[in-house]
Amino acid sequence: MFPRNIALRHPAAPTLLNWAIHGCPTTCGPNWTPHQLNAYLTYGNHSSTHTPLATQAIQAETDEKVQAGICEAVPWSKIRLTTPPTLKVSPLAAIPHKTRCFRLIHDLSFSLHHSSGSFSPVNAFSDTTTVPHHSMHELGHVIPRILHHMATAPADTPLFLAKIDIKDGYWRMRVCEDGKWNFAYTLPRSDPKHELIVVLCLTLPMGWVDSPPFFCAVTETARDIMHAYEALPDLPPHPLEHHMLNLTKHDTALLHHPPSPLPSPLPPALQEVYIDDFIALCPAQHLTHLQHHSRAMLHAIHDLFPPPDITGSTMEDPISIKKLASEGTWSTTKEVLGWLLNGQQRTVSITDQKFQKITSQISTLRRRRRVPMKDLVKLQGKLNWLSNAIVTGKPLLGELDMFLHQHRHQTWVTLPSNILTLLQDWHLFIQQLHARPISVHELLPTSTPAYQGWADASTSWGAGGVWFGAAQPLLPIVWSLEWPPDIIQAIQRSHISINTLELFTILAHHLVLEAAVPTATLHHASVAIWCDNTTAVAWANKLRSSSCHFAHRILRLLTVRLLNNQECPFTATHITGEYNTLADFASRKHPTKPHAFLTAFTSSFPPPQRSFWTLCQLPNATQQKLFSLLRPQPLAMESLLQLNLNDSVFGRIGKTSSKTLSQCTSPSFQTTHCQPDSPCWEP
Structure with a gap:
């Protein structure tokens, strides 16, 4: 990440420049004692990393990060006698992933229970004076704003949607020089006699509680830059814009012949960002409209995350080319944050995958009177996600929220009849939601x-x-x-x-x-x-x-x-x-x-x-x-x-x-x- 061009005129430019040059500040609580450090080193990584396939995946990803300059691999024997006081070693977990064998999670929230007591993890501490937590305040309003824009946009103009994803976004933001010692992990060893390797993260780790605020501060700034580019009368071509303009025959038929020159003013577009996903909604009548908004989005992102030919990095382009070719193309129908949006019919519905997953979880809990509290909390999160976009879903959460608050200190809970009835109501509600797309005008x-x-x-x-x-x-x-x-x-x-x-x-x-x-x-x-x-x-x-x-x-x-x-x-x-x-x-x-x-x-x-x-x-x-x-x-x-x-x-x-x-x-x-x-x- 390094701001340039129009991004340097933004009020946040001095802060972002400081992060780019000196790294994001990290405050992860008091230094660990030698006893705590040895306890975490002895524990190593979670059991999910012990398989040969997981070990190979960890080694391959670490080699890639070291080659890209976002990690350092240090033998434990080199730093054992001169251990930096801020060194903290947290375990890895290997989670099965839909697109690759494993997704590696740096578990910075892991509290190690030792015979001499429990040790607090890295995520137990956060410095609110240096972390821009306010950058995440708008995340919960993204879907409501999108639906509001769909409902209030001109009804006689088709609404096109596009989505751009930042690839490996956290890896593109460095931490300060001393901060790298807070985010260490060890490579799993097939033989205890092998050298113990400690890996230091030079960039924001995925598992750190304060990584999202730092990253969102940059992406929220990029969204502001998009509006600045859109206001310009003419924008230079962008080498990636053809991916976004590869419209289907159906969507192309909705557009008129492009005017010459570009009509003024342009129809207003909505630009939103959810962590690393940039979402655009544009009421367009001509392909020229979509072209202008495409260039505004792409130039703005590269103003904050420059491409490899400028940075000299061995990493791929910050804009995920693979997802740009599939999800970045302008379309009147698109899946956005789990919702199926139709910009022509102005409707919203849930995907079949979401429907099957949530209803299956509800059915499982209804069959078991005594359930783990964590499973009920996970379900509440999914139902709360539904109610954020569907206004009529909010009251269906009332009794569940109150029940979880009353039993928040329990590990297992017995579901009373009113909660079982509530889950049954939710099952019916989701079936109705899945059977009929909801018009945004109903919201x-x-x-x-x-x-x-x-x-x-x-x-x-x-x-x-x-x-x-x-x-x-x-x-x-x-x-x-x-x-x-x-x-x-x-x-x-x-x-x-x-x-x-x-x-x-x-x-x-x-x-x-x-x-x-x-x-x-x-x-x-x-x-x-x-x-x-x-x-x-x-x-x-x-x-x-x-x-x-x-x-x-x-x-x-x-x-x-x-x-x-x-x-x-x-x-x-x-x-x-x-x-x-x-x-x-x-x-x-x-x-x-x-x-x-x-x-x-x-x-x-x-x-x-x-x-x-x-x-x-x-x-x-x-x-x-x-x-x-x-x-x-x-x-x-x-x-x-x-x-x-x-x-x-x-x-x-x-x-x-x-x-x-x-x-x-x-x-x-x-x-x-x-x-x-x-x-x-x-x-």
């Missing part, structure tokens, strides 16, 4: 809601709310539910809080809307819901609760309903109780007969001329399924998804839709199982 709330409603719950009687039209027409709807006796008793015993009841009401409120409108009007649309409980509003917006089991259940069902309807995330907003009078009336004790309730409600809140209130009554079977969410043993997700909302009853007072209550000579309560249709009026 962002729309600027204008399709429908708007107010909801409220009481601890004494029940829940209720009202719905109105917004961007879509809808006649005014009112609904209510009365708590069963066992729920009332649980409320009185403080087993169920008002916060939970309000969140439950938001779920029921949404189900009423599903029953009242065609499902097609909810596709890629969002709704607005007002509630006078701040906690329920926060849970609904985050789709997550940190402590409430009831909230986890409610949010799981709510978000799966959103997924099935292909809805955008809804917006929950707090409203003070004095302004929530319509929903408040429906949630307090009132006449339960439909005609009497509508008469009282219409008298208190008369609709405008030529309009009327419609009462929605969810089926009793649906209500009982919903109430199970507030009981100790809720129904399984498969059963909860089978809510027959088509049996919902809609009724109103009057003979015709054109007459109000006061105009009807003999008003009656008329019901229908059909979805109501009528001109809307706004509150």
Whole structure:
């Protein structure tokens, strides 16, 4: 790594130059005692390196590194009597790899348990004053930003994607002269009589906890340089650009003939970097657009990681040519960080390999009531990866996160029934995600809601709310539910809080809307819901609760309903109780007969001329399924998804839709199982 050209104008250039000349600073804790050093030398390497094939792989890779000048091999006999005080020797592990026999891991996190005690590894210490940890703060936002760009890019222009990988990126950044002694390992010996060889890493090792921050500081700078190059009107050709412009016939047909000269301004492209992967999304109409963005990316990378003909290194080009020819080509469909992105259809889905791997791991854990904690943590990481890109996945992690926190000090755990149910829900959720690619428009709330409603719950009687039209027409709807006796008793015993009841009401409120409108009007649309409980509003917006089991259940069902309807995330907003009078009336004790309730409600809140209130009554079977969410043993997700909302009853007072209550000579309560249709009026 050595900054040059435009990279020298970047504010980070002095820091990067210092690292390039003097090496990255390394602070790996106190010096090891001779006793600790001898203990690690005696241990040697992990058992996975003891096979002849693994030994050969380690020797071959070490020879390659020594020849490239990124490692030094020193006989132990030369430094035994004059051991540098900072020498730390950590073991190697040989992990099977899909593209080569083994991937060598320098295990700098290995704590050696000795008869005289445990020794702290290299990774137990990190100097926050010299390590740029802030360079990694954006990694978790890469996929959300990509999906946001896909959703907001011009719909009439195909979106092309490209990915460039840095080959052996850590090996291209040196550590300071004294730092090399912190990252040593020994070559495995087939015969104990052979000379013990200590290998010193002159560059950032893969296993060091602080290697990613240093490396990301450089790649994040390279991303900034890409934007600087894109702003230039004309860029010189790059010798590798032809790899990126080798488009398929399908993608070529989406482009027009290249204009002459280059149109100005260029369509804005999104440049992202995830550690060593540079990802670009470009809405392009001409091949010239893609050519310009290709040159900007390639020149920017070589400004931070110069090619071998400039550095004189025996290593290959920092840009992986092999991956550039396969993954670097501009395409409307591409796998990015485990996700399948379609820039033409604007959808995202998981790969078959990811689907098989995650569902297999879930099935294995569900069959074993007692499981290793590390396996559950690994699964949580995979599910958290899914939920980062799929908004509706977040609530499905709530109970698992809380369970892992409560048992974080245990090695083995017994899975309770609620966690087994949660894993079953996740299995169903992933199947749905794999079966249908998710439109990126479902992941962002729309600027204008399709429908708007107010909801409220009481601890004494029940829940209720009202719905109105917004961007879509809808006649005014009112609904209510009365708590069963066992729920009332649980409320009185403080087993169920008002916060939970309000969140439950938001779920029921949404189900009423599903029953009242065609499902097609909810596709890629969002709704607005007002509630006078701040906690329920926060849970609904985050789709997550940190402590409430009831909230986890409610949010799981709510978000799966959103997924099935292909809805955008809804917006929950707090409203003070004095302004929530319509929903408040429906949630307090009132006449339960439909005609009497509508008469009282219409008298208190008369609709405008030529309009009327419609009462929605969810089926009793649906209500009982919903109430199970507030009981100790809720129904399984498969059963909860089978809510027959088509049996919902809609009724109103009057003979015709054109007459109000006061105009009807003999008003009656008329019901229908059909979805109501009528001109809307706004509150």
